[in-house]
Amino acid sequence: MKLATFTVGKETLVGAVDGDELVVIDVPDMRTLFELGHPVTGPAEQRLTKRRCKLAEVRLRAPIVPKKIFHTAGNYAEHGEEGKKANWVAEIHPWIMFFQNPDAIIGPEDPIVYPEHLTKELDYELEFCMVIGKAAKHLSVEEAGSHIGGYLIFNDVTARDIQRREMQSKNFVFSKSIDSFCPFGPWIVTADEIPDPYKLDLLLTVNGEKRQVSNTSRLLVTLPQLVSKFSPAGYSAGDIMTTGTVSGVAAFSANPQAWYLKPGDLIEAKIEKIGTLRNRVIGWQEAYGKPAPAWQGF
Numbered sequence: 001m002k003l004a005t006f007t008v009g010k011e012t013l014v015g016a017v018d019g020d021e022l023v024v025i026d027v028p029d030m031r032t033l034f035e036l037g038h039p040v041t042g043p044a045e046q047r048l049t050k051r052r053c054k055l056a057e058v059r060l061r062a063p064i065v066p067k068k069i070f071h072t073a074g075n076y077a078e079h080g081e082e083g084k085k086a087n088w089v090a091e092i093h094p095w096i097m098f099f100q101n102p103d104a105i106i107g108p109e110d111p112i113v114y115p116e117h118l119t120k121e122l123d124y125e126l127e128f129c130m131v132i133g134k135a136a137k138h139l140s141v142e143e144a145g146s147h148i149g150g151y152l153i154f155n156d157v158t159a160r161d162i163q164r165r166e167m168q169s170k171n172f173v174f175s176k177s178i179d180s181f182c183p184f185g186p187w188i189v190t191a192d193e194i195p196d197p198y199k200l201d202l203l204l205t206v207n208g209e210k211r212q213v214s215n216t217s218r219l220l221v222t223l224p225q226l227v228s229k230f231s232p233a234g235y236s237a238g239d240i241m242t243t244g245t246v247s248g249v250a251a252f253s254a255n256p257q258a259w260y261l262k263p264g265d266l267i268e269a270k271i272e273k274i275g276t277l278r279n280r281v282i283g284w285q286e287a288y289g290k291p292a293p294a295w296q297g298f
Contacts, residue, residue, distance in 0.1 A: 001016050001017075001039070001044060001045075001189075001190045001192075001193065002016065002017035002187045002188070002189050002190075002193075002275075003015075003016055003017075003025075003030065003033070003039065003044065003063060003150065003187055003188040003189075003190065004016075004017060004022060004060055004063055004186070004187040004188075005029070005030050005060070005061045005062065005063050005064065005107075006022060006053070006058040006059060006060050006061060007058065007059045007061060008053050008057065008058045008059075012029075012061065013025075013053070014027050014028075014029060014030050014033060015053065016044065016048060017055065017187060018052075020054065020055050020056065021052045021053065021054055021055060022052065022053045022054075022055055022058060023048050023049070023051070023052055024048075024049045024051040024052070024053065025044060025047045025048055025049065026047040026048075026049050027047060029064075029065070030063055030064040030065075030188070030238065031064055031065060031066065031067075031237070031238040033047070034064070034131070034132075034133065034134075034149060034237040034238035035135075035236075035237045035238065037134070038133040038134045038146075038149055038237075039133055039149045039150055039188070039190050040133065040149065040150075040190050040191055040192045042133075044190075059109070060107060060108045060109065060185060060186050060187070061107040061108075061185075062105045062106060062107035062108075062110075062183075062184060062185055063107070063152060063184070063185050063186070063187050063188045064131065064188065064238050064240070065102060065105060066102060066131075066236070066238050066239045066240045067102070067236040067238070067239055068099060068102075068233075068235075068236065068239045068240075069099060069100035069101070069102060069182070069239070069240045069241075069242070070097060070099065070100075070230055070233070070239065070240065070241040070242070071097065071098050071099065071100040071156070071176070071241075071242050072095070072096060072097045072226055072230070072241060072242055072243060072244055073092065073096035073097075073098075073242075073244045073245070074092045074093045074094045074095065074096045074244055075094050075095075075219055075220050075221050075226070075243055075244035076214070076218050076219060076220065076244055076245065076246045076247070077218070077220055078214065078218060078246055078247040079092055079244065079245055079246055079247050079249070079252075080092040080093065081247070082247045082248075082249070082252040083252055085252065086251065086252040086253075088251070088252065089164050089167045089168060090167045094220050094221055094244075095221075095229065096244075097229075097230055098172070098173050099173075100173075100176065100177060100182060100242075101177035101181075101182065102182075103179070104177055104178060104179055104180060104181045104182040105182045105183075105184065106180050106182065106183045106279070107183070107184070107185050107186075108183075108185040108186040108277050108278055108279070109278055109279065109280075110180070110183065110279060111180065111279065111280055111281070111282040111286075111287065112157055112180050112181070112183060112261075112267070112279050112280070112281045112282070113179065113180045113281075113282060113283075113284060113287040113288075114261070114262070114263050114281050114282065114283050114284065115159075115178060115179075115284060115292065116283065116284055116292055117284070117292035117293060117294065117295045118159060118162065118178065118295055118297075119159035119160070119161055119162055119175075120161060120260075121159060121160035121161040121250075121251065121256070121260050122157065122158075122159060122160075122260055122261040122262075122281070123157070123158045123159075123160050123249055123250045123251050123260060123261065124155055124156075124157060124158075124204060124206070124211070124212075124249065124250065124261060124267055124269075125155065125156035125157070125158060125212075125245035125249055126153070126154075126155060126156075126202055126203075126204040126212045126245055126246065126269045126271075127153075127154040127155070127156050127242045127243055127244060127245050128151065128153070128154075128197070128200065128202065128216055128242075128243050128271055129151060129152050129153065129154040129184060129240055129241065129242045129243065130148050130149075130150075130151060130223060130226075130227070130240070130241045130242075130243070131148075131149045131150045131151065131152060131188050131238060131239070131240055131241075132147055132148070132149060132227070132235045132236070132237060132238065132239040132240070132241065133146075133147055133148060133149025133150070133191070133237065134147055134149070134235075134237050135234075135235055135236050135237050136231060136234075136235050137231055137232060137233070137234040137235065138231055138232055139227060139228050139231040140228060141222075141224045141225055141228045142224075143228070144223075144224035144225070144226075144227035144228040144231065145223070145224040145227070147227055147235065148191050148223060148224075148227060149188075149190065149191060149237075149238075150188040150189055150190045150191050151188070151189050151191065151194055151197065151271075151274060152184050152185060152186075152187065152188050152189070152240075152274065153184060153185065153186070153269050153270070153271050153274055153275070153276075153277040154182070154183070154184040154240075154242050154269075154277075155183045155184070155204075155267060155269045155277060155279065156176060156181075156182075156242065156245060157176070157178075157180075157181040157182070157183065157261075158175055158176050158181070158251075159175045159176075159178065159181075160175070160250075160251045160256075160260070162174060162175035163175035163176070183269075183277060183279045184240070184277065185277050186275050186276065186277055187274075187275065189273065189274050189275075193273065194273050194274075197216060197223060198216050198217050198219065198222075199215070199216065199217055200215065200216040200271055200272040200273060200274075201214075201215055201270075201271070201272040202214045202215060202216065202246055202270070202271055202272075203269075203270040203271075204248070204267065204268070204269045204270070205267070205268045205270075206259075206261070206265050206266070206267055207265055207266055208266075208268075211248045211249075211250070211259070212245070212246050212247065212248035212249070213246075213248065214246035214247065214248075216243075218246065219243065219244075223243070226241060226243065227241065261281050262281065263281050263282055263283035263286070264280070264281065264282075265280065265281045266278065266279075266280050266281075267279050267280070267281070
């Protein structure tokens with residue numbers, strides 16, 4: 001089942017994708033649906049209504065606003081290797097985890113606002129992402145798999161010049177947490193729809209040009225291992241966990257300045273069996289109708 005959050009008129013609704021339509025689910029928001037029970041074995045089908053909306057006539061939103069975003073990184077060797085070749089400020093190893101900012105979430109077709117007063121090196125990172133299906137803590141690897149409720153696409157937008165300075169102190173949160181830097185969607189595909197999540201093609205393009213091309217088979221760790229590893233922090237139903245990006249980011253390319261994102265760029269992040277997440281980059285003036293404010297920087 002594909003679960004979406006969408007607006008039609010002045011209403012924000014939750015629905016299940018059925019062909020070219022959305023069947024409305026009787027819940028106030030997606031997180032409530034997850035809190036009512038695991039989406040695979042829980043209440044989604046039981047709460048389907050008779051109301052339908054044409055997919056072409058609605059606006060998809062970020063499918064869920066979680067309590068927490070567990071952002072993991074370093075889980076593809078290819079990304080660490082390209083970092084070494086580019087002489088990045090620090091090596092990229094598996095099992096990195098930090099909390100991301102839910103207030104920076106945007107959905108499909110929402111603009112990524114380029115904060116030109118903050119950064120000159122705006123980058124992308126395609127990531128396969130899990131949604132936690134039910135609340136839990138202190139999970140074994142054997143228990144963890146049953147707590148994965150679904151999957152979605154995440155684009156980890158990053159200000160590399162800020163990140164470079166942060167990583168000198170082995171910290172990189174602000175560079176990834178700025179407003180509009182967390183696009184994800186376009187919907188949640190429940191875990192039963194993807195029985196083997198380790199055979200999914202990954203593709204990110206900028207203005208149609210291929211930048212990141214890989215497959216989830218290249219993960220160094222399993223999804224249950226990730227869920228188990230960080231479960232002592234405690235999961236709420238609907239929390240999100242990213243799995244790290246693959247090679248092909250602008251910062252580690254042969255010509256980073258040519259590949260960094262600019263206003264007007266269209267990013268399309270695609271994952272097999274999930275769909276495509278599209279976001280356009282816009283400038284500060286276009287977003288807010290005024291010049292960017294002053295910023296002291298680091």
